[in-house]
Amino acid sequence: MTEHIMNRRIIRLCKTVAFITEFATNMLAPLLISMRAEYHIGVRQSGILLSCLFAGCLIGCICCSHLLVRFDKIRLLRTFIPLLGVSGLFVALSPAFFITAAMISLVGIFDRIVQITANALPTELSDRESASSINGVMAFNALGACCGLTFSGALVTFGFSWRAVYFLYFIAAMSAALLSARIPHQVQRQRQKPRNKELSVILRCSEFWLLFILMALYSGGESGISSWVVTYLVQEHSFTTFMSSAVSALIWIGVFAGRAACEKISRYIPAVRLELFLMPMAAASIIPVPFLSGKMIWLCAFLIGLSLSGIWTLAVSLVIDNSDFDNGNVLTASFICSCAGSSASTYIIGSIAEQLSMPAAIISDGSIFLIMLALFIFWLHFHKQNNAGTEKSIPLTSGPGMR
Structure with a gap:
């Protein structure tokens, strides 16, 4: 079997896994009402299940940073996809509320590792096309x-x-495990440049602090509007x-369509230019929502998804392409920042809605992207000054595929 065919199998597996993992994260919320009825618990107690899921995701991020140092990514997928499926089966079979909560935490841990x-593996199969690779896979996160x-x-x-629902999820995850079993360990190809695999080093690198802050703000804005x-x-x-x-x-359908488009476009247009277009577009799509009605709300929801689609993925690709960090640990750091941003923003926006009004909360959410735009322009100026004339200087006139 040729390397090209094997790489296509790997990409297909990664897209399938991206769909399944995000499916697991988002399928819980509609099930809470049914769970409350079965366990005879209140709304606040059912929220413990969501907290357990996201706590598991955070633990999974930390665990993944250590696993990526010691094992190749194909081996990790072949190991943890079946574990993800089995954890879903344990949720389906759990006899009591707190056992269910514990098993959902396991789902979160394995889900985030996988x-x-x-998301990291495809960037190792394409030189200097991180933006295209990440968007291609993460489009299926949105679809999931x-x-x-x-x-x-x-x-x-x-x-x-x-x-x-969890039993059917177990079947889907085990089907993905069968796909991963067809890929041998040795096909994984590492990037040519050395990669620094220490997560702590990545988080201490001041050059990319603003980009990680942008990822946190983005996740906050995305979680805020979609929730x-x-x-x-x-109410309104x-x-x-x-x-x-x-x-x-419909917002997530827009995100899927936008990321699928970014996979192609980012090969010819630099990530920086796309970011400078998408951030103000996101603000312009979200802020008018309180002033719309009828069909315009549906249209605006799709536009919001399109504008959100590439912001996070392109920011990650900028860190990968302009550093010597390990791709997997860059994504780990990015997900950690995203968890923090989502947790903080949903509470803050909810507080604004309670103290002022829900329309004010929506406008505040859209304003986050204007703040992001200002920070990104500042980071771009800072980065260009520090790396003028070097290989790390970011091009604005050609995409990765045209270098």
Whole structure:
């Protein structure tokens, strides 16, 4: 089997895994009502399940940084995809609430290890095309998020148990494990330049602090609009819960379409130019939401998804392409920052909604992207000054594929 065919198999596996991991993260929220009814718990207690999931994701990020130093990425996928599936089966079979919470934490741990590895691996198969590789895989993260929300919600609506959803997820994950078993360990090709594999070194590198802050802000803005738009539409426009969830799912469809486009476009247009276009577009798409109604809300939701699509992935590619850091640990650091941003922003935006109004909260969310634009321009100026005339100078006139 030729290297080209094997690489295509690896990319196909990574896209499948990206879909499955984000599906797992997003399928829980629609299941909470069914779980509350079975375990006879309140809303606050059911929130423990979400907290356990995201706590597991954070632990998974930290574990992944150590695993990437010791094992190749193909081996990690072949090991942890089956574990992810089995953890989903344990959730389906768990007899009590706190056992369910513990098993959901395991899902979060294995999910994030697999997700980081699957997103990092394609960048090692293409020289200086990190933006294209990451967007190509993470497009399926967005598709998985959309399907996780709609699929689990639909099954519960039609009377299926939440346990059935996790059992079906177990089957899907084990199918992906069979795909990974067809790929031998030795096909993984490392990048030519040496990679510094210490996560602590990455986080201490002041040159990229602003980019990591941008990733945290982005995740906060993304989580804010995709989460609170449901409440906003129910309260302000009398949407049903199902219809408002469909609007949120439409945002993720836009993210999928945008990342699929960025996979192609970023080969010819530099990541910097795309960032300078997408950030103000995101602000211009989110801020007008409180002033729209009817079909314009649906159109705006899709535009929001398109504008959000490449911001995070392109920022990650800028760190990878302009440093000697290990790709997997760059993604680990990025996910850690994203977890922090999501946790903080959803609370802050919710507080704004409570103290002022829900429209004010939506406008505040859109304003995050204007702050990001200012910080990115400042980082770009700082980076160009420090690296003028060197190999690390960022080009603005040609994409990675044209160098």
